[in-house]
Amino acid sequence: MPAKSAPPRKKARGSYHHGDLEQALVDAALETIRTAGVAGLTLRGVGARVGVSRTALYRHFRDKEALLARVALEGFRLFHAALAAGRARAARENGDALTALGLAYVGFAAAHPTYYDAMFGGYLTDWDRYPELDEEARAAFTELVDMVGSEQERGRFAAGHPVEIAEIIWSLSHGMVMLSAAGQLCRTDAGTEDLIVASARILRDGLRPAPRQPVASARKRS
Amino acid sequence: MPAKSAPPRKKARGSYHHGDLEQALVDAALETIRTAGVAGLTLRGVGARVGVSRTALYRHFRDKEALLARVALEGFRLFHAALAAGRARAARENGDALTALGLAYVGFAAAHPTYYDAMFGGYLTDWDRYPELDEEARAAFTELVDMVGSEQERGRFAAGHPVEIAEIIWSLSHGMVMLSAAGQLCRTDAGTEDLIVASARILRDGLRPAPRQPVASARKRS
């Protein structure tokens, strides 16, 4: 590193009013969504929160959707990390990887409903406009696919297309989060976590009755 | 029936400009959502479509959300009917009830994305404000619960809380519909229908490898 005090970077940002207006806007958006939901996200409100004109935002983001995409991107990074951590923890403790990933999934959604809404609330239309977003979402999904492949290699899952199986697991998790958030679930007294544990068991063992025991002899149990 | 021409009913509705402005507004809303999505639904647009002032609507609906709730109610009626029909068809043809209901579910969503969005898009906040809606949604869900109970009685599903199992099936179906609509699914070349068929198979048989054959003798197969 050079000794002198750091020279201003070429792309010194926000040297006008803020150290980093761009990140300040993202944080303000997050805080707004947390209190008022994505529906209550307004550029005027975001501007007011950071003490800046409502149009200053356009220097940093193409439009409102781009701001929301930025929030979603941060969310997907955290999401990806949460899934990876859940998988790693299961591997370390020799636990069930499917249950661990399911719990990590709904755990993230419960801990960060703000991010989850921005990521999956359907507000982002032209998904292609944000390649980073797509890439990060794909990376998170890959965590699921790899888990399936790993379980297959270890003989815990039967053979089958890992991507297809991962999509089914993802659909189950996502649907559960959405229905739960909408208050449409839990007509039983079980919480979402219990529901995930039960789902993992069903996905592993199936709904059909246990196959007949070998008829010849019953060992160890009367 | 009385012979004379029908006397005006007590609650003759819309005798001003339309035969039935209320239903006309609902139809206009449906058509608007079909072309522009729920996000593009505007009271001004609805009014213009039926040739009426943008405020005439308030004579028939409390607010915009109430109009949307009415659309969702019609949707839930159709949805309930579609699920019941799928179940009845499976029973008649002795087919797999789980697969049949899953296909009926995604089939409805594919055939009526407009309704599905109004029903599950998250635009309806105070769900309690529309008891009819809640009742009809519950009725549709009961179709799933009953199917599970029936399969259990017939010995095709193992014992377990039917509501819990139904919630898991519903979550899977809903998540698949949502992700599919958002274009996040189908990274494999399989369509949603194939995915549902695969899901039903996994839910029934489980992901784990088939249990060991009885070791004593291998019959019929080498």
Next chain:
DNA sequence: ACCTGAACACCGTTCAAGT
């Protein structure tokens, strides 16, 4: 009873103008 028109308090976005 049913509908209209003006008005109010909001939006996102554009753009010429300031510093």
Next chain:
DNA sequence: ACCTGAACACCGTTCAAGT
């Protein structure tokens, strides 16, 4: 380069007024 202020074309909703 970065931000502002006015302006534009929209919203949902209210309400006095018309017929």
